[in-house]
Amino acid sequence: MNYHSPSSFEEASAIAAGASGTTRFLAGGTDVLVQLRADIVTPDDLIDIKHIPGVKEISRTEDGGWRIGVAVAGAEMTECADLCADWPGVVEGMDLIGSTQVQGRATLVGNLCNGSPAADSVPGMIAAGCTVTVTGPEGSREVAVEDIPTGPGRTVLAKGELITGVTIPARGEHGGDAYLRFIPRTEMDIAVVGCAVNLRLDGDTITEARVSLGAVAPKALLVEEAANAIIGTTLDDAALDALAAAASAACNPIDDKRGTIEFRTHVAGVLAKRAAKIAYARAKGESA
């Protein structure tokens, strides 16, 4: 295995594009090193992107949004009070991943590129409307987070392409987001169902919403029907029931030891309601 530590994304992309064998990018390493250890993936070329300037930075964009570097660990996001105030749902999704030790290393982009349908940070990013910058031999492009995974363990990234940063939009006024997951214990588990809701209010009425579900389909879903069920409402009981029905209807889960199809489908609706209530309260400026 050749270990590379390039000083720019262009150089990292060129190494990957020119490699003949298996290539992996290394940021937090919490998935790559497990795969290496289990002999699932033994890269011929391992490209450590942590020496590229700016990859450990959390910064404000000009329009009031956020830019998260590809090597920013979950713990560093949780410790950024302004980011937590703007996007608590995005941060709590990342924060649910693994232990304190894993939080010291694991990254948003790593969680996304690992391609797990149950990735806890992904629904929050999709609901928030996050985009990622993809750099490759043909240059750079901006891609919506929901368009990155294509199925379990697979992404749209082509040979030589890598993600070089995450952009979270400006929070703006009267907005709130939340992420909830179901696991059968309190910590250190993989989501059986995950749901993120992001919405904006005008007075008591929801004017914008995005709802995303994780672990109920081959990839995390952006569910427009669920968002439409609550837009124009005050999140009354009828709207919540319509939201739950739309969320459950969007599910296409697997049956496994962690949850049956029936259970996951039902819980998706329950979590959608609960996450929407939290996001609504946050948008009103109430603590939730």
Place this chain on the structure above:
Amino acid sequence: MSKRIHVSTTVNGDEADFLCDPRETLLDCLRDHLGVMGVKEGCGTGDCGACSVTLDGRLVCSCLVLGVEAEGKEVGTVEGMAAGEVLHPLQRKFIEHAALQCGICTPGILVAAKTLLERNPDPTETELRYWLAGNLCRCTGYDKIIRAVMDAAAEMREAS
């Protein structure tokens, strides 16, 4: 065979150099190249916390860090906790409360608890239990560990 790489790092405040294969984990480098045997291998996949160390002050599993990533970093292990013959309060309280049996998990839990108390000298039991959720112990049932850490935290608050 991969080309061996020269790594210069700091372990418990002392400069340390080693040569390693890029596939070797920091855990293996600490034990096999530097003789730092306090760091233990449990699962090797980041689930059990027995290999916990600090990397530039941040708690990590050394099995999920490559040795080459330690270049220019500061690594902290259980060996750095006692001041000569004087045990750290956490170490003393673990003995007083009998918070260990086989001892494999103990170095990782001590390092993890120390990083928590540096950030939060007065944690609630719930905060402590969540902080240590990534440190598995199959002997004690955790209760004695939690009591030992809470007692050490109280003593350290009084002393400061």
